[in-house]
Amino acid sequence: MAKELKQLTSREESYSQWYNDLVVKAGLAEQSAVRGCMVIKPYGYAIWEKMQAALDKMFKDTGHVNAYFPLFIPKSFFAREADHVDGFAKECAVVTHYRMKSDPEQGVVVDPDARLEEELIVRPTSETIIWNTYKNWIQSYRDLPILCNQWANVVRWEMRTRLFLRTAEFLWQEGHTAHETSEEAQEEAMKMIGVYKEFAQQWMCMPVVVGHKSPNERFAGALDTLTIEALMQDGKALQSGTSHFLGQNFAKAFDVQFANREGKLEYVWATSWGVSTRLMGALIMAHSDNNGLVLPPKLAPIQVVLVPIFKGEEQLAQLVEKFDIIADKLRAKGISVKIDDRDNMRPGFKFSEWELKGVPVRMAMGGRDLEAGTIEVARRDTLTKESVSIDGIDTYVENLLNEIQENIYTKALNFREEMTTEVNSYDEFKKVLEEKGGFISAHWDGSTEVEEQVKAETKATIRCIPLDAKEEEGVCIFSGKPSKRRVLFAKSY
Amino acid sequence: MAKELKQLTSREESYSQWYNDLVVKAGLAEQSAVRGCMVIKPYGYAIWEKMQAALDKMFKDTGHVNAYFPLFIPKSFFAREADHVDGFAKECAVVTHYRMKSDPEQGVVVDPDARLEEELIVRPTSETIIWNTYKNWIQSYRDLPILCNQWANVVRWEMRTRLFLRTAEFLWQEGHTAHETSEEAQEEAMKMIGVYKEFAQQWMCMPVVVGHKSPNERFAGALDTLTIEALMQDGKALQSGTSHFLGQNFAKAFDVQFANREGKLEYVWATSWGVSTRLMGALIMAHSDNNGLVLPPKLAPIQVVLVPIFKGEEQLAQLVEKFDIIADKLRAKGISVKIDDRDNMRPGFKFSEWELKGVPVRMAMGGRDLEAGTIEVARRDTLTKESVSIDGIDTYVENLLNEIQENIYTKALNFREEMTTEVNSYDEFKKVLEEKGGFISAHWDGSTEVEEQVKAETKATIRCIPLDAKEEEGVCIFSGKPSKRRVLFAKSY
Numbered sequence: 001m002a003k004e005l006k007q008l009t010s011r012e013e014s015y016s017q018w019y020n021d022l023v024v025k026a027g028l029a030e031q032s033a034v035r036g037c038m039v040i041k042p043y044g045y046a047i048w049e050k051m052q053a054a055l056d057k058m059f060k061d062t063g064h065v066n067a068y069f070p071l072f073i074p075k076s077f078f079a080r081e082a083d084h085v086d087g088f089a090k091e092c093a094v095v096t097h098y099r100m101k102s103d104p105e106q107g108v109v110v111d112p113d114a115r116l117e118e119e120l121i122v123r124p125t126s127e128t129i130i131w132n133t134y135k136n137w138i139q140s141y142r143d144l145p146i147l148c149n150q151w152a153n154v155v156r157w158e159m160r161t162r163l164f165l166r167t168a169e170f171l172w173q174e175g176h177t178a179h180e181t182s183e184e185a186q187e188e189a190m191k192m193i194g195v196y197k198e199f200a201q202q203w204m205c206m207p208v209v210v211g212h213k214s215p216n217e218r219f220a221g222a223l224d225t226l227t228i229e230a231l232m233q234d235g236k237a238l239q240s241g242t243s244h245f246l247g248q249n250f251a252k253a254f255d256v257q258f259a260n261r262e263g264k265l266e267y268v269w270a271t272s273w274g275v276s277t278r279l280m281g282a283l284i285m286a287h288s289d290n291n292g293l294v295l296p297p298k299l300a301p302i303q304v305v306l307v308p309i310f311k312g313e314e315q316l317a318q319l320v321e322k323f324d325i326i327a328d329k330l331r332a333k334g335i336s337v338k339i340d341d342r343d344n345m346r347p348g349f350k351f352s353e354w355e356l357k358g359v360p361v362r363m364a365m366g367g368r369d370l371e372a373g374t375i376e377v378a379r380r381d382t383l384t385k386e387s388v389s390i391d392g393i394d395t396y397v398e399n400l401l402n403e404i405q406e407n408i409y410t411k412a413l414n415f416r417e418e419m420t421t422e423v424n425s426y427d428e429f430k431k432v433l434e435e436k437g438g439f440i441s442a443h444w445d446g447s448t449e450v451e452e453q454v455k456a457e458t459k460a461t462i463r464c465i466p467l468d469a470k471e472e473e474g475v476c477i478f479s480g481k482p483s484k485r486r487v488l489f490a491k492s493y
Numbered sequence: 494m495a496k497e498l499k500q501l502t503s504r505e506e507s508y509s510q511w512y513n514d515l516v517v518k519a520g521l522a523e524q525s526a527v528r529g530c531m532v533i534k535p536y537g538y539a540i541w542e543k544m545q546a547a548l549d550k551m552f553k554d555t556g557h558v559n560a561y562f563p564l565f566i567p568k569s570f571f572a573r574e575a576d577h578v579d580g581f582a583k584e585c586a587v588v589t590h591y592r593m594k595s596d597p598e599q600g601v602v603v604d605p606d607a608r609l610e611e612e613l614i615v616r617p618t619s620e621t622i623i624w625n626t627y628k629n630w631i632q633s634y635r636d637l638p639i640l641c642n643q644w645a646n647v648v649r650w651e652m653r654t655r656l657f658l659r660t661a662e663f664l665w666q667e668g669h670t671a672h673e674t675s676e677e678a679q680e681e682a683m684k685m686i687g688v689y690k691e692f693a694q695q696w697m698c699m700p701v702v703v704g705h706k707s708p709n710e711r712f713a714g715a716l717d718t719l720t721i722e723a724l725m726q727d728g729k730a731l732q733s734g735t736s737h738f739l740g741q742n743f744a745k746a747f748d749v750q751f752a753n754r755e756g757k758l759e760y761v762w763a764t765s766w767g768v769s770t771r772l773m774g775a776l777i778m779a780h781s782d783n784n785g786l787v788l789p790p791k792l793a794p795i796q797v798v799l800v801p802i803f804k805g806e807e808q809l810a811q812l813v814e815k816f817d818i819i820a821d822k823l824r825a826k827g828i829s830v831k832i833d834d835r836d837n838m839r840p841g842f843k844f845s846e847w848e849l850k851g852v853p854v855r856m857a858m859g860g861r862d863l864e865a866g867t868i869e870v871a872r873r874d875t876l877t878k879e880s881v882s883i884d885g886i887d888t889y890v891e892n893l894l895n896e897i898q899e900n901i902y903t904k905a906l907n908f909r910e911e912m913t914t915e916v917n918s919y920d921e922f923k924k925v926l927e928e929k930g931g932f933i934s935a936h937w938d939g940s941t942e943v944e945e946q947v948k949a950e951t952k953a954t955i956r957c958i959p960l961d962a963k964e965e966e967g968v969c970i971f972s973g974k975p976s977k978r979r980v981l982f983a984k985s986y
Contacts, residue, residue: 091592
């Protein structure tokens with residue numbers, strides 16, 4: 001009873017339909033019965049777990065600890081930081097009651113007698129509840145720095161949702177740190193955007209540009225927002241992680257002061273930083289093709305799949321016996337292996353399924369291979385195959401996985417370089433945006449008006465002011481006013 | 494600027510105040526600004542992470558995978574399984590709106606125009622949303638079993654809360670499995686309560702009794718609930734984990750049928766099972782003393798602390814140098830070590846602090862030890878010390894940690910055995926309950942009336958019908974009716 005082969009819409013036909021098909025058909029996630037909320041399926045969750053493990057280790061290696069703060073935030077907490085409430089008020093899930101009751105006509109109804117005195121907001125982010133807590137943890141400079149992270153779910157009531165990219169509920173981590181000085185807090189914000197960059201590049205094979213957000217695009221309540229921006233294969237940018245220098249805004253809102261080294265009271269300096277399941281969307285769109293997912297080996301739940309090409313049970317048993325030996329050798333090197341011994345479907349179907357699921361290396365063996373001591377090794381990234389001796393296959397595969405990891409990164413980096421264009425006029429800007437897409441490097445006069453007008457006319461936004469932007473005299477492509485450096489524009493997710 | 498020594502209320506003075514003091518002063522958790530919701534502080538969370546890691550591995554080793562389902566459940570889903578809604582309706586946080594707005598007088602208010610058509614319940618448990626999802630995953634017996642687990646936060650609006658033991662929001666894992674046959678589902682439920690038992694005993698050093706809940710105490714919607722029951726040091730029982738055989742109840746409520754091996758449609762069989770941050774409460778109450786936490790080495794975030802006894806900076810530097818060598822050796826054996834080189838507090842204060850935090854082994858070294866090549870090793874479980882040569886200290890400590898792990902378990906097991914009493918009359922029952930507490934093994938006629946009346950009169954409940962209860966003719970201590978086996982009664986948390 002072979003299942004139907006799962007056909008994807010091609011990228012050329014419809015990029016957004018291709019993405020959606022891929023997420024669903026590769027078993028990563030699906031829509032749930034609750035508007036805008038997704039179910040993360042086991043295969044998708046296994047990738048997320050690998051991301052979490054790698055990030056968590058990087059956070060701990062940089063001195064951070066995990067903690068857990070409440071899901072609910074009293075409504076009044078939001079109102080304390082003016083920009084923050086403006087940023088989040090329009091997309092909050094609000095808990096108003098704490099009980100249901102039976103109703104003879106409607107079955108179960110909300111009990112009107114169980115109304116909360118103060119409504120609770122399901123956290124869209126946790127600065128307010130955390131800074132209200134830090135108030136009790138901090139008296140003196142000796143209590144600083146506080147370097148906490150939490151892994152949690154958050155809710156932002158988005159009107160238009162897409163699996164992983166924009167969902168009402170999503171999973172993320174949020175770091176919240178407290179410091180003695182402005183400099184130390186700014187260093188922390190910079191350090192953590194560096195951690196995100198390293199993770200994106202080393203684990204996800206995804207080159208990113210690190211830069212400052214324009215004032216208009218800052219996090220609600222931040223003095224500075226650092227971002228990593230990645231380029232997807234359709235030429236649109238995706239903000240993949242942010243790190244904020246919050247100044248003393250939240251310390252002031254929650255009255256968190258400390259006795260400094262001179263014994264004087266001072267407000268505490270803050271950062272926050274986060275990445276979310278949105279990274280799953282980035283990972284998918286950065287590398288995958290019309291055959292399905294392309295997963296970097298370091299994040300693949302299954303790195304190698306072994307498929308027997310057999311006639312009859314006896315040969316299947318012989319091949320599986322051989323596979324067990326190979327699998328043991330690979331596992332001894334820390335490689336995750338699956339032996340696909342299903343006897344109710346053809347090899348071609350299995351090949352397609354594992355391609356769809358992005359398994360980096362597929363190895364197939366038939367009767368002739370058994371005799372010759374060879375195995376066919378297929379790479380997911382290049383879709384090439386070769387016949388290899390099974391002597392030393394473990395070392396061969398280990399090297400191959402490293403090579404694939406590097407190749408996927410290099411390919412994405414080359415793509416981004418091809419898709420980054422310098423322009424010097426607004427006409428050129430619009431032409432590149434229309435015909436080519438990608439990142440557009442252009443002079444900007446630093447004003448919010450220009451930023452908003454360009455967005456209104458072209459849908460392109462300033463993704464960031466890159467950290468490595470060199471000083472260069474120029475004029476704003478829109479206003480003609482002087483500019484000191486280029487910024488990166490793009491259409492984005 | 495040494496901090497004040499953190500005094501605990503003694504257990505004898507007030508067990509419940511001792512518990513609360515300990516949780517707060519050892520830095521495990523604290524109340525938040527949101528009624529009934531706690532903040533899990535970094536040290537407490539580090540213990541929880543170790544529990545999670547051990548359990549997660551056990552789940553995966555028994556064939557389970559992780560996934561993630563929505564936080565919100567449409568109100569109508571609850572109404573589909575009658576017992577389930579009765580069980581949870583009275584303690585639900587209900588989301589009714591999805592937006593706030595500015596109000597000139599009150600600052601920020603809930604936007605009345607943003608009322609949800611159907612209210613959403615913050616999950617108190619996820620059977621309904623998960624079975625609504627499984628409906629799309631299951632067509633034939635080939636899609637079974639489904640063996641999913643999720644790590645998540647849940648909300649139950651408890652009126653009287655206690656840190657870790659009973660909180661409005663808590664963290665847990667919930668396994669939800671789907672099976673072809675009743676037998677297979679029942680085996681799964683039994684297998685998972687076995688996993689919980691092994692975890693409680695091997696990791697938490699906490700002996701547990703495994704048994705069936707009485708019908709009255711079953712999970713809302715289950716045909717059978719298995720439980721692990723632990724005994725706390727005040728003689729009260731604590732339900733520490735449950736595993737439910739759900740029959741076809743949820744499959745019927747959500748119309749989840751599959752084509753069986755004969756090609757006929759049949760409803761799917763289900764289990765669910767969970768443990769929560771309540772285990773933190775169990776861990777604390779099972780072993781700790783008036784000096785603070787007593788942590789089993791396998792769950793201790795810091796297993797060994799090294800404290801220098803020094804005069805002046807030079808000696809401190811010498812000791813720390815020696816400690817670095819010892820710490821490296823211990824870390825090479827996978828032991829987590831902290832060197833407490835703070836120079837602003839006395840050793841006695843440090844000793845008390847690490848006792849409070851339950852670090853299993855404390856090692857101290859002074860000038861004389863340096864010369865003699867010795868170190869003082871103190872055990873947290875027995876509060877004994879001895880002077881040990883630093884040659885081979887790594888092996889010594891490794892063995893000591895194992896010995897401590899065993900000793901804490903044995904002590905708890907002996908306590909439970911002493912505190913388990915067989916009684917044969919209701920007078921005896923009441924006397925033991927009053928004067929001694931603990932588990933009381935008695936005959937019961939199997940009726941809910943007796944169970945409820947005993948509870949009303951004595952506050953004791955049937956904790957479980959132990960799996961290993963031998964058949965034994967007897968009469969119910971309350972009704973005098975015949976009974977075939979003894980059950981365990983106790984007062985409980």
